Amino acid sequence: MSPYLQIMPAHDQTDVRQTLSHRIRDTLVRQIVSGELEPGERLVETRVAATFGTSQAPVREALRELETFGLVEIKPRRGTFVRSFIRETLRESYVLRAALEETATRLVLMAGNVPFDQLKDDVKRMHDAARENDTEAVGMESVTFHRHILEAAGNDLIKRSWENLHIEARTSVTIMARTPDLAGIARDHEALLDSLSAGDVEAACALARQHQWDYAELPDSTPSD
Structure with missing residues (x-):
């Protein structure tokens, strides 16, 4: 020593x-x-x-x-x-998560119950964490952002189904598996917030769905052609 x-x-x-x-x-x-x-x-x-x-x-x-x-x-x-089936399980979880968050987005917009103040604070903390290059904090704030939407949707079955996906762990794994653009993650969530602010239900739902589908594309060790 x-x-x-x-x-x-x-x-x-x-x-x-x-x-x-x-x-x-x-x-x-x-x-x-x-x-x-x-x-x-x-x-x-x-x-x-x-x-x-x-x-x-x-x-x-x-x-x-x-x-x-x-x-x-x-x-x-x-x-x-x-463990086996890691990639498949992660992909499947994001497909299911996309459906849940799309539905939650629709519910909060139709009810006029979007928690704008909470979401704005979440995005601000995400940007702050990105500037500090704090990967774990960005992941945590991302989960908090989406949880606020799920909670505001007011559907307990959707929320429990979402929580049962072990969102914190899967988010951490996905971010660590990539070479994360932390500022880009913060901007993506700012875009989600902007879509909610615009009030176009179909556009916001489509973005919420695509946001999760994008994360289902995991890095692969197979060389590209």
Whole structure:
């Protein structure tokens, strides 16, 4: 261990480990979603640690997060394995989410119940987070934006169906699987807000649907022709 690490304050060591853990997590997410890491493949902590030039502690933290996202399965005394059907499940979830959010958009516009103040605050925080290059905060604000629309729709079955898609986890996975244009994500949500402000029900519904369909197109490891 270097002298610097020996004298580093405990909270600084924690910050460094978390930064490493997030970098490892994000890289593994991209490899899993792209298919570079195949279903059933075992992720060996020592090998991953060697690849990143770190100890096993941040690797272990990253793998626990991947398990929370549903990307890997940690089997006691056997190891960590990539789960099957990740790409298909993500795509299907966005198709379903598109239908739910299109319907919610229609309901809030027809009822004149669009939560404009909340949505404007969400977009502002998204832009602020994008300027800070805070990927996680942009993802969180995106989820909050859409949740405000779902809640304002006033249909409990739609909202519960939406929540059952584990939106936070899937949003995090999708953003990490890409090379995200954070400012672009904020602008996309500003466009959604503008469409709600314009009051054209069909145009706003079409944009809400297309917004989710765009995210169903996941990166692929297969070289393009």
